[in-house]
C-alpha cells in the first residue's frame with residue numbers, strides 16, 4: 001500500500017511553504033532574528049551566516065519550537081501564533097536540531113519509530129517508513145544497534161532519519177553535515193537533492209561547497225538580518241579575486257558579508 005504524505009491530506013491553498021514578514025525572534029533575551037522577510041517554496045534552500053547570525057533561532061521558530069515576538073510567520077499555511085493548526089503543521093514537519101536528545105538504550109530503529117509515533121503517523125505505515133528512512137541515510141546495517149554506541153557521524157544520520165521519516169513537506173536541518181565523513185557528505189548531498197524535488201528543505205551549514213553542490217538557492221543572514229537571497233549562481237557572482245575564500249562561492253559569501261557590514265557601519 002502506498003504511504004500517504006502529510007502534504008497530500010493538508011490544504012494546499014497557501015502560495016508559500018514558509019512566509020515571514022518583519023519576523024523578530026528572541027533567543028533568551030537577545031533579539032536573534034530581527035525584521036526578516038522571507039518566502040520559501042519547493043527546493044533546497046541553504047541557510048548561511050557566521051556564528052551567531054540567527055540561523056538556529058530562525059530554524060526553531062519555523063519548527064514552531066519558539067514563538068516570534070513580532071512580525072508574522074506562516075508555516076504550511078498556518079500562522080504560528082495561532083494554536084488551531086499547529087498540530088497539523090507539526091505532523092508535516094521534519095526537524096533536525098543542532099543537538100537532539102535520545103534514550104541511549106534505544107536502537108536506531110526504536111529511536112526513529114518513537115519519533116514517527118510523536119508525529120502521529122498511522123501505525124500501519126510506521127515499520128516501512130522507518131526502514132525507508134534508515135536506508136536513505138545509509139544506516140541499514142546499524143538499524144538494530146543502540147544509539148549510545150554510534151559514532152558522531154552515525155548519530156547525525158540517525159537524526160536525519162527521524163527528521164525524514166514522515167516524508168515531511170517542510171524539512172529543517174540544522175548543520176546536518178557536522179561529523180559526516182567526505183563519502184557520507186557526498187551521499188547526503190544526493191539525498192538533499194532528492195528531498196528538495198517535491199518538498200521544501202532549509203539546511204543551515206558553514207560548508208559552502210555543500211551549498212553549491214546540493215542547494216537551489218541561498219539565504220544569507222548576519223546578526224539576525226537578511227544579507228542576500230538568491231540562487232547559488234548569484235552567490236558565486238558576488239565574489240571577486242581579492243575576496244577571502246578558497247572557492248568562488250566562498251569568495252561570494254565573504255564579499256556579501258563584507259559589504260553588508262560596511263553598509264551597517266561595523
Ligand SMILES: Nc1ncnc2c1ncn2[C@@H]1O[C@H](COP(=O)(O)OP(=O)(O)OP(=O)(O)O)[C@@H](O)[C@H]1O
Pocket residue numbers: 027028029030031032049050051052053054055056057058
Ligand atoms: N539563550 C540565549 N540567551 C541569550 N542570547 C542567546 C541565547 N541563545 C542564543 N543567543 C544569541 O543569539 C544569537 C543567535 O544565535 P543562533 O544560535 O541563532 O545563531 P547561529 O547562526 O545558529 O550560530 P552558529 O552558527 O554558531 O550555530 C547569538 O548572538 C547568540 O549568542
